[in-house]
Amino acid sequence: MNDTQGLVNHIKALIDSLTDWSRYQSFTLDELQRDRDKQNMVLHSILIAIQSGLDIANHIIADKNLSKPSTYRESFEILAQSGLIDHNLASNLADLASFRNIVVHSYWKMDFKEVYAILQEEYINLENFRKWVKDLIAQEQKS
DSSP, X not given: OOSHHHHHHHHHHHHHHHHHHHHHTTSOHHHHHHOHHHHHHHHHHHHHHHHHHHHXXXXXXXXXXXXXXXXXXXXXXXXXXXXXXXXXXXXXXXXXXXXXXXXXXXXXXXXXXXXXXXXXXXXXXXXXXXXXXXXXXXXXXXX
16 A cells, blocks of 8 residues: 555544444433533544545545545445445445534534434444454455
8 A cells, every 4th residue: 555654544543433433332312412521522532533534545546547436425335345345334434424514514403312322233234344454454464
């Protein structure tokens, strides 16, 4: 892979944010709705995890000379279309990319019930993506 240090930095950011995300899953919905600091912590870890996943996906897309995505959603869809990643995982990650846009552009009207659902249910998708990236790198190092 080209620019391995850039990829390593994105993977480290993903791992770090997933570590935080995992800890924050212990928050209750009530805590999240009432505590602005917890809201910011949760949103930050989710945002950094999603963005890191996107950066990794785009790094792989560039490295393999795949189609250039025109949206964040397409980054994961291109990986699936190329046969690199499972279509269901890519679809779930594409949905997270859309959620990332909501966080960035509409923070002021966040529904923390939705945020809480993502906090509890979507971690596994980025964790599975992290494992896939680890396996991809290991395969390429053998080649």
